[in-house]
Amino acid sequence: MPGIEGTACFSADEAVARLRRAVHAKSANFYAMYSSVLGGIVTDPALMVLPLDDHMVHRGHAVFDTAILAHGMLYQLNQHLERLLRSAEMARIPLPFPAERLRQIIIDTAGASGRRDASVRYWLSAGPGGFGLSPAECVGSSFFVVIFGAEFYPDSLYSEGVRVVTSTVPIKPPFFARVKSTNYLPNVLVVIEAKDHSADNGIFIDERGMVAESSNMNVAFVTRDRVFRHPLFDAILSGITVQRVLQLARRLVQQGDLRDIRVADVSVAEGRVAAEMMLIGSSVKVAPVVQWDGQPIGDGRPGPIAKKLLELWREDVRSATDQLVPVPYPGG
Secondary structure, eight states: OTTOOOOOOOOHHHHHHHHHHTOOGGGGGEEEEEETTTTEEEOOGGGOOOOTTSHHHHTOOEEEEEEEEETTEEETHHHHHHHHHHHHHHTTOOOSSOHHHHHHHHHHHHHHHTOSSEEEEEEEEOOOSOSSSOGGGOSSOEEEEEEEOOOOOOTHHHHTOEEEEEOOSOOOOHHHHHSOBSOOHHHHHHHHHHHHTTOSEEEEEOTTSBEEEESSSEEEEEOTTSEEEEOOSSSSOOOHHHHHHHHHHHHHHHHTSOSEEEESOOBHHHHHTOSEEEEEETTTEEEEEEEETTEESTTSSOOHHHHHHHHHHHHHHHHOGGGEEEOOOTTO
């Protein structure tokens, strides 16, 4: 038709050149990627791409996990990798390599990035092979690793606290909540809904009126009689970070800062009258919640237990040798 420009058709060289021109400014935080499709690591963001026929892309048949690279050490890599393997088994995704090989690929990709502080995310996918529904068409499962700039949270998040709202987004059924799959649409909608209400995040509530979890973080409380409370993990993701924080909280019991630790149902009514509320996850660490649905939690200021747990976590990242995996960097 007159006035309508034709669609370009590129050669391989032209396509790669176009990919390089299409790299956006935020990709400066993308440091290295391993792709089992390529069979190795690239550090050019223009080449950090996936085949469209991979079932992770068009069917969401994939699982993932995220670890932290801190001070040149991978923190809790083994625990995160074990959860990835559990998720893969639940999603019926076969491993493309033995687990030890997957672990080494993650370590090698971290080394190739040259970064000593970053986020490390990795995916297991049913793999490429077509655009149907059944993974029977896939030629083999895929594995991808990306080292990227850690999500930045300002100091004010910890000094001033977080505001949350009760989400109206339906919570995932327990089976799908326990599988860390790439289907994060409900999680995304929770954050969007919170922003619509000038809040930082949202809280999933289950059908029984019990507190479940946040968008991609666990939720914990401190009662007025100094009991650390966390919901059961039966119907939510078992966060690696919160499991470690529960261990670290025992030190506060020993010191007398906490009276007890209890993992059991927490009703909305119980949560609203808590002395402290906090979000816990690998990206946010331990962030105090000061307001829920416009009402203050405790005295409306970050509480002492959240601060002490954050300090314990930061110390753990620096010095807990049983939680750290060294990264060999090129050139030593």
